Amino acid sequence: MNDEACLRAPRKAVEIKGVSKVFGTYQALKPVSFDIYDNEFFTLLGPSGCGKTTLLRMIAGFEQPTTGKIFLHGSNIQGLPPHKRRVNTVFQSYALFPHMSVEQNIGFGLENLGWSKDRRDARVADMLRLVHMEAFAGRKPQQLSGGQRQRVALARALAPEPEVLLLDEPLSALDLKLRQAMRDELRILQRKTGITFVFVTHDQEEALDLSDRICVLGDGEIQQLGTPAAIYEEPSNRFVADFIGETNFLDAEVIAVDGEQATVTTQLGMTLTASHKKAVAGQKAFMSIRPEKISLPAQDNPIAVDGTIMGTNYLGGYTYYLVETGGIRLRISKRNSVSRGQMFEIGQSVKVGFAAESVRILGA
Amino acid sequence: MTRHIKSPGWNVLGLLPTHLIMFLTLIIPVGIIVLVSFSTRGPYGGFEYVFTTAPYKQILFNEGWAGELEFNPQYLIVVARTLLLSAGTTLICLVLSFPVAHFISLQKPSLKVALIYLVTLPFWVSMIVRVYSWIIILGNEGVIEKTLRALGLIDDMDSLLFGDTAMLIGLVYSYIPLMILPIFASIEKLDPALIEASHDLYGSRLITLHRVILPLCQPGMLAGAILVFVPCLGAVLEPTLLGGGKSMMMGNLIQLQFGAARNWPLGAAISIVLMTAVLIFLVARGLRAVRRETTELAL
Numbered sequence: 001m002n003d004e005a006c007l008r009a010p011r012k013a014v015e016i017k018g019v020s021k022v023f024g025t026y027q028a029l030k031p032v033s034f035d036i037y038d039n040e041f042f043t044l045l046g047p048s049g050c051g052k053t054t055l056l057r058m059i060a061g062f063e064q065p066t067t068g069k070i071f072l073h074g075s076n077i078q079g080l081p082p083h084k085r086r087v088n089t090v091f092q093s094y095a096l097f098p099h100m101s102v103e104q105n106i107g108f109g110l111e112n113l114g115w116s117k118d119r120r121d122a123r124v125a126d127m128l129r130l131v132h133m134e135a136f137a138g139r140k141p142q143q144l145s146g147g148q149r150q151r152v153a154l155a156r157a158l159a160p161e162p163e164v165l166l167l168d169e170p171l172s173a174l175d176l177k178l179r180q181a182m183r184d185e186l187r188i189l190q191r192k193t194g195i196t197f198v199f200v201t202h203d204q205e206e207a208l209d210l211s212d213r214i215c216v217l218g219d220g221e222i223q224q225l226g227t228p229a230a231i232y233e234e235p236s237n238r239f240v241a242d243f244i245g246e247t248n249f250l251d252a253e254v255i256a257v258d259g260e261q262a263t264v265t266t267q268l269g270m271t272l273t274a275s276h277k278k279a280v281a282g283q284k285a286f287m288s289i290r291p292e293k294i295s296l297p298a299q300d301n302p303i304a305v306d307g308t309i310m311g312t313n314y315l316g317g318y319t320y321y322l323v324e325t326g327g328i329r330l331r332i333s334k335r336n337s338v339s340r341g342q343m344f345e346i347g348q349s350v351k352v353g354f355a356a357e358s359v360r361i362l363g364a
Numbered sequence: 365m366t367r368h369i370k371s372p373g374w375n376v377l378g379l380l381p382t383h384l385i386m387f388l389t390l391i392i393p394v395g396i397i398v399l400v401s402f403s404t405r406g407p408y409g410g411f412e413y414v415f416t417t418a419p420y421k422q423i424l425f426n427e428g429w430a431g432e433l434e435f436n437p438q439y440l441i442v443v444a445r446t447l448l449l450s451a452g453t454t455l456i457c458l459v460l461s462f463p464v465a466h467f468i469s470l471q472k473p474s475l476k477v478a479l480i481y482l483v484t485l486p487f488w489v490s491m492i493v494r495v496y497s498w499i500i501i502l503g504n505e506g507v508i509e510k511t512l513r514a515l516g517l518i519d520d521m522d523s524l525l526f527g528d529t530a531m532l533i534g535l536v537y538s539y540i541p542l543m544i545l546p547i548f549a550s551i552e553k554l555d556p557a558l559i560e561a562s563h564d565l566y567g568s569r570l571i572t573l574h575r576v577i578l579p580l581c582q583p584g585m586l587a588g589a590i591l592v593f594v595p596c597l598g599a600v601l602e603p604t605l606l607g608g609g610k611s612m613m614m615g616n617l618i619q620l621q622f623g624a625a626r627n628w629p630l631g632a633a634i635s636i637v638l639m640t641a642v643l644i645f646l647v648a649r650g651l652r653a654v655r656r657e658t659t660e661l662a663l
Contacts, residue, residue, distance in 0.1 A: 062560055082563040089564045095557035099579045108575070109565035160566065 010037035012074070013164050013196040014059060019068030021054050028054045030221045031068060036164070036198060041190050043199045045207040046217035047243065052200045055217070056166050059198065061085050073163055083112070088157035089166040092173065094149045096141035102128070102152050103137045109160040127155040130189070147178045154186075158193060167199045171206065183209055204244045208232065216240050236277045238362050241288045248294075248330050252287040252361060254279045262361045267328055268305055272356045278363030286362045291333040293358035296321060296344070301353025309348045319343070323352055394639070401632035409626035419633035439617065439634070446614040447641075449528065450596035453535040457543040457592050458585060460536070465548040480548065483541050491538065495605050498534050499525060502606070526608025534602035539595060543588035550584025551577075586649065594642055614638050 014036040021029040029051035036042045044052040057063040059070060061082035069078050077085055088109065096105050106127050110120045128134045131151035141149055150170060157165055167186075171179045187210055190197050201207055207214050208228040216223040216231060216239075223243075224236040235241035238249070252264040255271065262276035266287050279285045298304040307325035314336075321332045321344060332352060344350060376383075404414040418427070424440060425433040468479045486494055501507045502525045554577065562572040600615035607613070612620075614634060621631030 060560075060564060062563075082560070083566045083568055087564075089561070091557050091561060093555065093557050095555065095561040097558060097561070097576060108562075108567070112566035112568075112571055156565070 010040075012036070013038045013040070013072070014198070015069075015071035015074075016055070016059075017069045017071070019055070019058060019065045019070060021051065021058065021063065022066045027220055032217075032222050033068075034215060034222065034225055036196060038196055039194050041187070041197045041199065041210055041212045043201060043207045043211040043214045044217060045201055045204060045214050045243075046223075047202055050217040051220045052202075052217050053168060056089075056168055056198065056200045059164070060087055060089050060166055086160075086163040087166055088160060088162040089168060090153050090157045090170045092169045094141075094153040094170075094173075096149055096152055096156070098141055101138050101140055102133060102144070105141065105152055106156045106159050109156065113160055123159055127159045130158070130192070131155045131185075146174050147182065150174065150182060151185075154189065158189070158195065162195065164196045164198055167197060169201055170199075171201070172203075179206075186210060208244070216243065218243065233360075234275065234277070235288065235360060235362070238286055238288075238364075241286075241360065241362060245290060246331065246333075247288045247290050250287045250289070250328060252285045254281050254283055254285050254361070254363075257281050264361055268326060270303060270305075272303060272359060274356045274359035274361050276361035276363070279361045280363060284364045286364060288360045288362060289330075289354060289358055291320065291331045292335075294330060294332045294352050294354045296323070296332050296334055296350060296352050298351040298353025302355055304351055304353035306349065306351055309344045309346050309350060311346060312344065323350060325352070397632045397635055400628055401636050403629050403632075405627055405629050409628065411628045416629075419627075419629035422627075422630050423633060423637065442612050442614055442617050443637070445528070445611065446597055446638075449532055449535060449613065450593050450599075452532055453539060453596050454543075454589050454593045456532070456536050457540045458589065461540060461543040461547050461588065462581075462585075465544050465551050468544075468548055469551045480545075483544050486541065491601055492605075495534055495538065495601050498530070498537065498606060502530055502533070525606065526610065528607075528611055530606040530608075531602050531611060531613070534606040535596055535599060538599075538602060539592040542591040542595075546584040546587040546591065547581060548584075550581040550587075554580055590646070590649065593645070597638060597642060 012035045016035070017033050018031045019029065019033070020027070020031040032055070044055060046052045054063060058065050059072075061077070061080060061084075064079070069076055071077065072085065072087065097108065100108065103124055106124045107120050110123055115123070124137075125134075128137055131154055133148065133151050133155065136144065136148060136152075141152065144152065150173075153170070170186075171182055174182060183206065186197075186199075199207075199210060208231075211228055213225065213227055214231050215225045218239045224231055224240045226234075231240060232244055235244065241247050242249070250267045252266045254262055254264050254276075256263045257276065257279050260275055261273050262279040262285070263271065263273045264279070264285060264287060265271045274287070276285070295301055305325045307323040307330070309321055310324045310329065311322035313320040317336060318333045319336055321334060323330045323332055330352065399413075400411050401419050402415055402417065403411040404416050404418070406412050421427070421433065422439075424435065426436040427433060464483075468476055468483075471479060499506075503509075504525070506525070558576055558580070559572055562576045567575065598615045599613055600619055603611060603613040603616045604619075607616075614637075618631045618634050618638070621627045621634065625631075
């Protein structure tokens with residue numbers, strides 16, 4: 001979380017007001033409204049077809065909203081063509097000009113803005129240094145590796161000092177190791193330049209890792225908007241709980257709702273009181289509990305149940321256990337600590353436990 | 365990836381049919397033409413195997429009674445006209461084809477196929493018929509003249525037919541599909557994200573066309589230029605039908621020498637000059653491509 005940004009009265013970089021998009025008869029995006037603040041790493045997260053890329057393309061100006069308005073630092077950019085918007089895009093395929101050298105690619109936007117040659121050269125040199133590509137200034141894009149192209153694409157988009165930088169799944173074409181390294185680099189770049197980043201991804205881990213705030217999109221509408229921790233710990237519906245990280249869903253019957261807390265009878269048989277969202281007394285709900293929040297074996301947990309190990313997945317740092325209890329299967333993750341600790345075997349009887357604070361009740 | 369390279373002997377043997385066809389259909393005929401071009405003209409047409417360079421001299425000079433050489437620009441004018449008309453045709457085709465190809469590439473896939481089919485449609489009709497139809501369009505009392513008169517724009521006009529203009533129109537008409545197709549292919553290959561990237565980086569439509577689209581379509585334009593320029597150099601039909609016999613191009617000059625003029629060696633010599641011109645053009649382009657590739661690899 002970016003505490004600083006919360007303390008200062010944040011300036012709005014982008015305001016999305018009732019923006020929707022219809023392609024033919026297909027509603028890609030239902031009307032959405034939210035603000036993106038200055039100097040923020042803002043992520044649009046969702047599965048493919050959720051409307052996140054459409055939203056990004058509307059900010060860039062490649063698509064026009066069917067309804068609604070978009071403001072960039074307070075001014076309405078409705079109807080402005082892409083080349084008149086002070087935003088730049090890092091494309092998924094990088095879209096580097098194959099007939100231009102790295103230098104020419106980075107200088108292209110500056111040239112179009114009418115910068116003098118001296119000023120342009122200085123800026124290009126700065127940008128090359130920023131992304132550690134000084135040695136490749138004269139190369140053509142096809143002579144670069146995927147990671148290097150990615151850096152050039154970033155430098156090219158950052159060079160004209162855009163008011164907002166849009167990134168359309170920029171890491172999806174890279175392999176796992178490189179993706180991790182580029183994540184760190186992206187975060188450093190954002191801090192160094194102080195430019196607002198709007199990042200589109202379908203990778204929830206990437207979103208949690210990088211973002212100041214995340215907007216989870218699903219079925220063409222906003223499912224939840226908040227900090228990574230809020231979205232992970234306090235999901236506002238089943239879609240978010242399911243899409244971000246892993247979780248166990250259990251059926252529950254709501255007995256009573258008291259403000260933030262709801263009392264439910266769960267499928268496991270016990271009654272518990274936990275934080276909720278949209279639970280209504282007398283109706284069905286879901287209880288969500290993350291795999292890492294269940295203790296195996298139960299220590300002095302307030303809630304404990306007996307079960308049998310049905311499966312194990314050893315993943316190096318973690319081991320996943322599938323525990324059956326009363327016909328319900330729970331996924332439990334257990335950190336493999338210094339000594340290999342206690343391992344469980346399939347068929348073994350165990351006691352698992354958790355705290356009511358770890359549970360989230362979600363209205364059906 | 366490993367490539368299995370067999371012994372060179374096998375490669376040669378495997379390519380033998382290709383070599384054989386090339387030898388029979390290219391090397392031998394060209395060899396014969398070279399031979400004829402250095403032979404003496406037969407008294408009743410044809411040629412005799414007596415070595416002489418006279419046919420080549422004849423291209424530039426007349427031989428007087430006493431054997432003195434007199435400069436004769438007659439054939440040189442034909443060569444110059446051929447080069448100019450071919451270059452002009454190529455240029456006009458280039459300028460006209462780009463918007464057409466771009467327009468086609470913007471259409472829905474089904475319409476695209478239909479439009480490309482329309483572009484190639486003339487090839488299904490005999491070339492003679494198509495070129496002939498231009499006589500009707502351009503000629504006296506032709507479509508153009510009648511239209512202009514009906515509109516009251518002119519009272520009387522010189523015939524458009526039989527001259528360099530008519531030939532140019534005919535050549536452009538005949539060869540423009542060969543320009544549209546490769547340009548269309550190169551526009552189709554263009555990544556739309558590159559155009560978006562240009563707009564995104566503050567490039568207006570004009571800048572995007574000039575800095576991104578045209579440079580990336582250069583291979584297609586070059587391919588089209590070769591496909592138009594080279595057959596133009598050897599065009600026979602257009603100058604014969606639309607040039608009216610006064611304005612000759614190398615193609616019908618050669619035809620004339622092998623036909624009515626009965627001067628095979630001269631015809632052969634002009635053919636060799638024509639082939640050399642084409643060869644120089646193609647080699648120059650080939651070398652440029654190779655040089656570009658090697659500089660890119662060297663970087």
